[in-house]
Amino acid sequence: MPKRVGSSHDKEKVHKERRFDMALRTLNVAPGFMRFMPKEYQDLVEKGPFGRQIKVTDLGTFKEVLEEHPMCEGCAMAFFIRLSLAALPNPEHTVMVGTAGCGRLAISQAAIPFVYGNYCDTNGVATGLKRGLQIRFPDQHKDVVVMAGDGGLSDIGFSQVMHSWFRKEKFTTIMLDNEVYGNTGGQESGMTRKGEVVKMAPLGKQFEKIDMLGLAQTSGVAYIARLTPTNPSRVFSTIRKAVLIAREVGPTYVQAYTSCNIEYSIAPEKVLDDARQVEKERYGFVEIMSDEAKAYLERIDAESKA
Amino acid sequence: MEKHEKQRVVTPEYMFFEAPRTRHFITGSEAASEAVRRANLDIAIAYPITPQSETMQRVGDLFGEGFLKDYYRAEDEIGAFSAISGASRTGVRCLTASSGPGLMRGLEVIASWPGHRLPLVFLIMCRVINAPLSIQPDNLELAYMLNTGSVLFHAENQQDFFDYTLAAFIISEKCEVTLPVSVAVDGFFVTHARGWVEMPSAELKLPGRDCYNEAVPMIDNENPPIRIARDAPIQKSNFISYQMHAAWQQEIHAAQERSRRWITRYMGGLLEITNPDAETIIIASGSAVSQSREAIRQAQDMGHKIGLIKIKSLRPFPVQELRQACQHAKRIIVPEFNCTGWLNREVRATLYGHTEAEIADGPRVYGGITMPTEMILEWLLDAEKGGQ
Numbered sequence: 001m002p003k004r005v006g007s008s009h010d011k012e013k014v015h016k017e018r019r020f021d022m023a024l025r026t027l028n029v030a031p032g033f034m035r036f037m038p039k040e041y042q043d044l045v046e047k048g049p050f051g052r053q054i055k056v057t058d059l060g061t062f063k064e065v066l067e068e069h070p071m072c073e074g075c076a077m078a079f080f081i082r083l084s085l086a087a088l089p090n091p092e093h094t095v096m097v098g099t100a101g102c103g104r105l106a107i108s109q110a111a112i113p114f115v116y117g118n119y120c121d122t123n124g125v126a127t128g129l130k131r132g133l134q135i136r137f138p139d140q141h142k143d144v145v146v147m148a149g150d151g152g153l154s155d156i157g158f159s160q161v162m163h164s165w166f167r168k169e170k171f172t173t174i175m176l177d178n179e180v181y182g183n184t185g186g187q188e189s190g191m192t193r194k195g196e197v198v199k200m201a202p203l204g205k206q207f208e209k210i211d212m213l214g215l216a217q218t219s220g221v222a223y224i225a226r227l228t229p230t231n232p233s234r235v236f237s238t239i240r241k242a243v244l245i246a247r248e249v250g251p252t253y254v255q256a257y258t259s260c261n262i263e264y265s266i267a268p269e270k271v272l273d274d275a276r277q278v279e280k281e282r283y284g285f286v287e288i289m290s291d292e293a294k295a296y297l298e299r300i301d302a303e304s305k306a
Numbered sequence: 307m308e309k310h311e312k313q314r315v316v317t318p319e320y321m322f323f324e325a326p327r328t329r330h331f332i333t334g335s336e337a338a339s340e341a342v343r344r345a346n347l348d349i350a351i352a353y354p355i356t357p358q359s360e361t362m363q364r365v366g367d368l369f370g371e372g373f374l375k376d377y378y379r380a381e382d383e384i385g386a387f388s389a390i391s392g393a394s395r396t397g398v399r400c401l402t403a404s405s406g407p408g409l410m411r412g413l414e415v416i417a418s419w420p421g422h423r424l425p426l427v428f429l430i431m432c433r434v435i436n437a438p439l440s441i442q443p444d445n446l447e448l449a450y451m452l453n454t455g456s457v458l459f460h461a462e463n464q465q466d467f468f469d470y471t472l473a474a475f476i477i478s479e480k481c482e483v484t485l486p487v488s489v490a491v492d493g494f495f496v497t498h499a500r501g502w503v504e505m506p507s508a509e510l511k512l513p514g515r516d517c518y519n520e521a522v523p524m525i526d527n528e529n530p531p532i533r534i535a536r537d538a539p540i541q542k543s544n545f546i547s548y549q550m551h552a553a554w555q556q557e558i559h560a561a562q563e564r565s566r567r568w569i570t571r572y573m574g575g576l577l578e579i580t581n582p583d584a585e586t587i588i589i590a591s592g593s594a595v596s597q598s599r600e601a602i603r604q605a606q607d608m609g610h611k612i613g614l615i616k617i618k619s620l621r622p623f624p625v626q627e628l629r630q631a632c633q634h635a636k637r638i639i640v641p642e643f644n645c646t647g648w649l650n651r652e653v654r655a656t657l658y659g660h661t662e663a664e665i666a667d668g669p670r671v672y673g674g675i676t677m678p679t680e681m682i683l684e685w686l687l688d689a690e691k692g693g694q
Binding site: 118124137163 | 348349351375376378380381382384385386387388389390391392393394395396397398400414415418422525526527528529
């Protein structure tokens with residue numbers, strides 16, 4: 001086993017876990033062959049986030065699952081995706097699900113299994129994945145995380161999102177809300193704000209931004225959060241909570257403002273300023289948790305301290 | 307102990323050919339669900355539509371009895387077909403079903419299953435495609451299924467529906483196939499009518515899905531090599547992307563071709579021939595075969611010898627077998643339960659340049675009407691006279 005760098009964890013413990021964890025073992029190639037693997041892969045095995053808990057302050061000290069991507073300069077969505085993937089509690093046991101849109105250009109390049117199916121199908125596919133994994137691995141948490149855009153989740157995929165919530169499917173849905181169809185060139189989505197003049201809304205959007213948080217609450221989603229990527233620690237804790245609660249309690253939903261700096265003409269160096277302004281003026285940080293979810297978090301917190 | 311745990315696992319060969327069978331007078335829906343009982347199925351996802359519902363609600367009862375590990379009623383066909391695709395990616399044995407308008411609604415998903423290389427069984431209980439609204443049997447929907455990349459069988463009767471469904475699970479999961487297998491029957495004529503079905507004991511079941519012995523890795527993070535997507539989706543308009551997509555499509559169709567061997571082994575071939583030396587031949591699939599049998603019996607009483615070729619597998623299509631079987635044919639008719647005559651087109655395309663026979667453009671009924679044997683007889687006798 002190559003020496004690990006940048007880990008604050010007990011190396012012996014990590015090695016022991018790795019020996020017994022099939023998902024981690026499969027990262028390793030046959031002895032003697034590692035030096036022939038691309039440097040990127042070697043780094044993932046030796047300095048990756050697998051099998052240990054990453055903190056936000058570890059960023060920059062380990063090989064992240066997502067580094068290269070084709071997103072636009074200054075893209076807030078790419079930044080949020082990077083933070084979210086680093087925050088996953090068990091990336092070695094996580095499956096990501098996405099659909100058409102900018103987000104998947106980055107997510108599909110991460111070192112985490114990614115399912116890209118058809119239009120509208122994220123939450124149906126995630127349902128089948130979660131149930132299938134539950135049948136095959138009843139004793140191992142396998143986290144399923146949907147990460148898709150506002151169009152993918154609030155328009156074309158709306159029915160499947162809602163029904164996965166009604167059925168109380170145990171996986172996380174993360175909306176990358178850039179308030180527009182970015183990947184197809186800037187058309188109105190259900191999450192575009194009323195009055196915005198974008199493509200396919202020549203007179204300005206005629207109705208309000210869809211209240212997905214309200215719908216999530218009505219549907220009994222166990223953990224609901226709305227945030228912007230201005231505060232990496234907050235992104236970390238939000239994603240962690242959402243993924244952990246989905247394991248035991250029920251569906252979770254995170255909605256992140258990830259501006260489209262191309263379609264909304266925000267200079268790359270001003271993207272975080274915009275996020276801070278939007279957070280202050282209208283997006284805020286909202287967190288709604290069921291009592292059961294709260295109790296579950298307290299329990300696993302107490303267990304981890306014990 | 308769950309019911310499925312009490313069943314004894316037997317080889318497909320034993321289940322299909324050796325196990326003693328008893329005769330039951332049951333509907334097609336019952337036959338399909340009895341196949342599911344013996345299929346070692348993990349998960350089924352259902353959405354109601356007539357005439358499919360009865361089968362899938364019976365499968366729900368099997369879940370209630372403990373024969374399946376998971377089952378639910380989805381929000382619609384797109385939801386059901388999407389979710390079953392997720393389940394198939396994890397390596398569990400999967401089933402879903404639909405009819406006419408439901409199939410059309412989910413067609414985007416259905417056509418993506420083969421590209422994702424997803425073994426699963428899809429039951430199709432054929433029904434008119436709206437509009438105008440009708441729930442009657444008419445198998446036009448199979449025309450759309452022909453080019454999805456799925457393996458596609460067309461069952462004639464209740465016995466076929468039982469046998470093909472069981473075989474479908476095994477063929478779908480073969481390493482060199484790794485494709486969905488669709489089993490179609492004509493709605494009502496088969497699903498809601500009774501027929502004799504010989505079945506092995508319900509105490510037997512097929513071996514479970516062996517997901518690490520398939521063409522693609524599972525999405526389970528356990529499967530060496532771990533499935534890490536490091537490449538962007540192939541979506542750029544350049545030479546490499548054309549080549550990649552072309553190669554992938556070719557492989558889907560090659561995989562479909564490779565299923566022939568297993569269809570031959572487990573279903574006795576892609577077609578079945580009666581009266582092979584007759585000069586006038588009926589080529590049919592589904593319940594049109596049953597109607598044709600009766601017409602042939604009547605023709606025989608009148609002194610005419612008519613051949614019958616029953617097409618069991620529509621995809622892959624029995625191209626060589628059909629050319630061989632029609633070498634000496636002088637007249638061919640193709641009775642069908644749909645307006646466009648998709649089987650007729652398949653037959654013409656296959657036999658073009660390989661037969662001297664005249665191929666009649668019918669007979670066809672549609673909208674759900676049954677095909678009177680007199681109608682087939684009329685076309686046969688006209689064909690014999692050189693008409694039509």
